[in-house]
Amino acid sequence: MKKSIYGLTFDQLTDWLIENGQKKYRAVQVWDWLYKKRVTQFSDMKNINGDCVELLEANFVIQSLEQAVKQESEDGTIKFLFKMQDGNLIETVLMKFPYGHSVCVTTQVGCNIGCSFCASGLLKKSRDLNSGEIVEQIMNVQHHLDLKGNDDRVSHIVVMGIGEPFDNYDNLMNFLRVVNDQKGLMIGARHITVSTSGLTPKIRDFANENIQVNLAVSLHAPNNELRTRIMKINRAYPIEKLMDAIDYYLETTNRRITFEYILLNDVNDHVAEAEQLAKLLYNKRHLSYVNLIPYNPVDEHDQYTRSEPENIKKFYETLRKRNIVCGVRMEQGTDIDAACGQLRSKQIKKEKAL
Ligand code: SAH
Numbered sequence: 490m491k492k493s494i495y496g497l498t499f500d501q502l503t504d505w506l507i508e509n510g511q512k513k514y515r516a517v518q519v520w521d522w523l524y525k526k527r528v529t530q531f532s533d534m535k536n537i538n539g540d541c542v543e544l545l546e547a548n549f550v551i552q553s554l555e556q557a558v559k560q561e562s563e564d565g566t567i568k569f570l571f572k573m574q575d576g577n578l579i580e581t582v583l584m585k586f587p588y589g590h591s592v593c594v595t596t597q598v599g600c601n602i603g604c605s606f607c608a609s610g611l612l613k614k615s616r617d618l619n620s621g622e623i624v625e626q627i628m629n630v631q632h633h634l635d636l637k638g639n640d641d642r643v644s645h646i647v648v649m650g651i652g653e654p655f656d657n658y659d660n661l662m663n664f665l666r667v668v669n670d671q672k673g674l675m676i677g678a679r680h681i682t683v684s685t686s687g688l689t690p691k692i693r694d695f696a697n698e699n700i701q702v703n704l705a706v707s708l709h710a711p712n713n714e715l716r717t718r719i720m721k722i723n724r725a726y727p728i729e730k731l732m733d734a735i736d737y738y739l740e741t742t743n744r745r746i747t748f749e750y751i752l753l754n755d756v757n758d759h760v761a762e763a764e765q766l767a768k769l770l771y772n773k774r775h776l777s778y779v780n781l782i783p784y785n786p787v788d789e790h791d792q793y794t795r796s797e798p799e800n801i802k803k804f805y806e807t808l809r810k811r812n813i814v815c816g817v818r819m820e821q822g823t824d825i826d827a828a829c830g831q832l833r834s835k836q837i838k839k840e841k842a843l
């Protein structure tokens with residue numbers, strides 16, 4: 490199977506072109522066609538000579554994803570379901586905010602972490618996405634915006650779709666370098682957030698990368714007993730280890746970290762847990778932001794329901810009183826199966842039923 494051209498960083502493409510007898514400046518031209526003019530066929534790259542176009546066509550594809558479903562929500566959120574060349578389905582979501590257009594990308598087909606509340610973890614990982622397939626999600630959404638003709642650009646990215654990005658680290662990093670590159674899409678690193686369930690060795694590696702991308706950690710519980718109950722990954726990487734890695738990240742980068750905390754009714758949403766969470770984060774509160782997320786119900790996980798609004802308020806106020814900076818995530822696209830993995834798992838069930 491031919492590889493997606495979007496998977497190559499600028500330097501990798503330059504090296505490849507030189508190895509294949511092409512001039513170095515071709516890389517600038519090809520990237521300009523791909524990311525500025527955004528053509529979808531090599532033959533549309535007008536100033537590239539025929540030999541080079543043939544060479545590219547023989548080795549790469551530009552479009553490897555096929556749009557299978559597009560659901561538009563009343564609030565403007567659009568959920569895309571793409572079929573990859575091997576038939577696997579992935580989800581990408583476009584959300585409109587006052588500050589711009591944000592895209593949520595998928596990094597793996599399924600997820601092996603298997604958190605007890607999550608729709609993505611229902612299906613075991615069948616493979617990692619390569620970096621081209623991750624970049625192409627952004628490009629497809631950008632093409633969708635281009636067709637509307639309003640000059641809109643994908644300005645923000647959240648790596649919060651299906652999969653654990655740090656379990657596909659090298660492809661993730663390649664993806665980040667491609668979309669961030671000044672010669673390409675130029676999506677600012679500070680506008681990109683990667684979310685992890687807490688693979689501590691990779692949090693350390695990420696701290697050492699020379700890139701200003703934001704990190705979010707799915708914490709969801711302030712003690713090991715509770716966290717292990719809802720996220721089995723906590724057995725391998727318990728809270729003490731996680732906090733050590735986070736301290737290393739904060740010392741190394743001096744960048745703010747986001748802690749995600751899903752509020753599950755009568756599970757982790759009591760004032761006692763808010764107090765414990767405040768204590769856990771107190772010594773790093775100047776570089777912490779807690780994102781309280783109202784749970785998005787998943788049919789298969791009916792042991793969980795969303796917290797009551799007054800409990801969400803109490804939780805929030807308890808954190809605020811203890812000087813922990815926090816907010817409650819506004820919801821988007823709940824009418825279109827917005828929780829990560831929901832659309833995909835429903836589509837797969839539908840296909841199986843046929
Ligand atoms: N695997 C990574 C990134 C993908 S999940 C991670 O777990 O961080 C992105 C975020 O969505 C995580 O914080 C995850 O816990 C949360 N999430 C998963 N299922 C959810 C649901 N049903 N409702 C609300 N948030 C959910």
Ligand code: SF4
Pocket residue numbers: 600601602603604607608609610650651652653686707829
């Ligand atoms: Fe995987 Fe994240 Fe879902 Fe957990 S929450 S199963 S890590 S996608």
